[in-house]
Amino acid sequence: MRRKTRPRFKPSNKDLSPADAAVRKGGYELKGRIWIEGTSGTFLGYGRVVLLERIAEFGSISKAAKSMGMSYRHAWELVDSINRQARRPLIETSVGGKKGGGTKLTEAGREAVEGFWNIYEKFKRFLNKEGASLQF
Amino acid sequence: MRRKTRPRFKPSNKDLSPADAAVRKGGYELKGRIWIEGTSGTFLGYGRVVLLERIAEFGSISKAAKSMGMSYRHAWELVDSINRQARRPLIETSVGGKKGGGTKLTEAGREAVEGFWNIYEKFKRFLNKEGASLQF
DNA sequence: AACCGTTATTCCCGAATGTATATAACTATA
DNA sequence: TATAGTTATATACATTCGGGAATAACGGTT
Numbered sequence: 001m002r003r004k005t006r007p008r009f010k011p012s013n014k015d016l017s018p019a020d021a022a023v024r025k026g027g028y029e030l031k032g033r034i035w036i037e038g039t040s041g042t043f044l045g046y047g048r049v050v051l052l053e054r055i056a057e058f059g060s061i062s063k064a065a066k067s068m069g070m071s072y073r074h075a076w077e078l079v080d081s082i083n084r085q086a087r088r089p090l091i092e093t094s095v096g097g098k099k100g101g102g103t104k105l106t107e108a109g110r111e112a113v114e115g116f117w118n119i120y121e122k123f124k125r126f127l128n129k130e131g132a133s134l135q136f
Numbered sequence: 137m138r139r140k141t142r143p144r145f146k147p148s149n150k151d152l153s154p155a156d157a158a159v160r161k162g163g164y165e166l167k168g169r170i171w172i173e174g175t176s177g178t179f180l181g182y183g184r185v186v187l188l189e190r191i192a193e194f195g196s197i198s199k200a201a202k203s204m205g206m207s208y209r210h211a212w213e214l215v216d217s218i219n220r221q222a223r224r225p226l227i228e229t230s231v232g233g234k235k236g237g238g239t240k241l242t243e244a245g246r247e248a249v250e251g252f253w254n255i256y257e258k259f260k261r262f263l264n265k266e267g268a269s270l271q272f
Numbered sequence: 273a274a275c276c277g278t279t280a281t282t283c284c285c286g287a288a289t290g291t292a293t294a295t296a297a298c299t300a301t302a
Numbered sequence: 303t304a305t306a307g308t309t310a311t312a313t314a315c316a317t318t319c320g321g322g323a324a325t326a327a328c329g330g331t332t
Contacts, residue, residue, distance in 0.1 A: 022173065027174065027175065027223075028172050028173065028174055028179060029172065029173040029174075030170060030171075030172055030173075030255070031170065031171055031172070031173050032168060032169060032170035032171065032259070033168060033169050034166060034167065034168035034263070035166075035167055035168065036164050036165065036166055036167070036270065036272070037158065037164065037165040037166075037167050038163065038164055038165075039163065043164060043272075044272075060277090060278070060279090061278080061279070062277085062278065062279080063278095070320090070321090071320070071321045071322070072278095072279090073281090073282095073320080073321075073322080073323095074319090074320055074321075076279075076280070076281090077320090080280095086272060087272065093278090093279065093280090094278090094279085094328095094329095095278065095279045095280075095327070095328045095329075096277090096278075096279085096327080096328035096329030096330065097277090097278085097328080097329050097330045097331085098276090098277090098329085098330040098331055099276085099277065099278075099330085100276060100277025100278035100279080100328085100329085100330090101277070101278040101279055101328075101329085102277095102278070102279090103278085103279080108272070111272075112272050115270075115271070115272070119166070119266050122262075122266060123168070123262070123266075126258075126259070126262050127170070130255050130258060130259075134172065134251075135251070136172070136179075136180075136222060136223065136244070136247075136248055136251070196307090196308070196309090197308080197309070198307090198308065198309080199308095206290090206291090207290065207291050207292070208309090209290080209291075209292085209293095209310095209311085209312095210289090210290055210291075212309075212310070212311090213290095216310095229308090229309065229310090230298095230299090230308085230309085231297070231298045231299075231308065231309045231310075232297080232298035232299025232300070232307090232308075232309085233298080233299050233300045233301085233307090233308085234299080234300040234301050234302095234306085234307090235300085235301095235306080235307060235308075236298085236299085236300095236306060236307025236308035236309080237298075237299080237307070237308040237309055238307090238308070238309090239308085239309080273332105274331105274332085275330105275331085275332080276329100276330100276331090276332105277328105278327105278328085278329105279326105279327080279328080280325100280326080280327075280328095281324100281325080281326080281327095282323100282324085282325080282326100283322105283323090283324085283325105284321105284322085284323085284324105285320105285321085285322085285323105286319105286320095286321085286322105287318105287319085287320090287321100288317105288318085288319085288320105289316100289317085289318080289319100290315105290316090290317085290318105291314105291315080291316080291317100292313105292314085292315080292316100293312100293313085293314080293315100294311100294312085294313085294314105295310100295311085295312085295313105296309105296310080296311080296312100297308100297309080297310070297311100298307105298308085298309080298310095299306100299307105299308100300305105300306100301304105301305085301306095302303100302304090302305080302306105
């Protein structure tokens with residue numbers, strides 16, 4: 001008896017595609033994930049890219065995390081992991097200041113987000129095409 | 137400081153592709169997984185299909201599990217999960233008898249294995265194609 | 273100098289997996 | 303009837319993952 005796994009984060013204000021792309025056919029679904037791996041594990045995946053988008057939107061790691069139902073601790077670790085693996089940093093953080101600080105994407109960060117979505121869209125089309133012929 | 141995750145099973149006698157298909161390009165790899173989901177979670181994925189192949193090869197869940205470095209308990213749970221979600225059973229088990237019992241694939245089971253590998257091969261080609269244009 | 277909101281960091285905890293281990297149940301064969 | 307090798311099942315344990323909470327550091331602004 002296995003309980004349904006809890007979603008990794010709550011979709012909040014935006015209509016969010018699921019982290020697992022899926023295609024249903026007669027009771028079965030072809031699902032899948034893709035991600036880009038760097039020198040030390042995952043570099044960019046669905047959740048990380050959504051996080052980057054939220055950071056760009058809110059200008060803050062903590063607000064981005066909260067908007068996804070993700071702990072700040074986890075979000076920070078993801079940001080750190082991304083920046084440590086990127087050739088050029090994708091995220092710029094600043095501490096202190098009038099508003100306490102903030103975080104924004106670099107140009108490379110915006111390009112990375114766009115690049116990932118491009119591949120992800122093709123992946124969804126792949127699942128769509130191949131999932132149509134499931135018979136078990 | 138995160139330790140490299142241990143491989144889910146040891147490749148033993150056969151040359152086994154990794155569970156995560158991957159394509160390298162300039163330090164980054166496009167990796168991914170696909171699986172077929174049924175009424176209650178995963179129905180068939182890479183590891184499950186390899187397990188089915190091993191069962192067909194050895195005629196026993198316990199030997200198949202051992203050959204993959206997987207606990208019998210886990211292998212049994214996977215087999216049970218597969219059969220509970222399949223329209224027609226993919227695996228036939230027998231208890232007792234001269235050799236204590238055994239397990240073999242049904243015709244539907246062999247077809248499922250082949251069907252999954254077909255899609256998986258296409259998926260690897262997809263990763264190969266899309267992974268060639270990674271730039272970050 | 274005090275304030276304030278955010279980043280940066282640490283420790284503790286619970287959920288989810290999967291291994292290890294032990295044991296019962298089964299049944300053709302000798 | 304006893305044997306043997308496998309399936310079937312439960313309990314205990316280790317590991318991993320991420321949330322929660324607490325705290326320090328930071329630095330414009332007032």
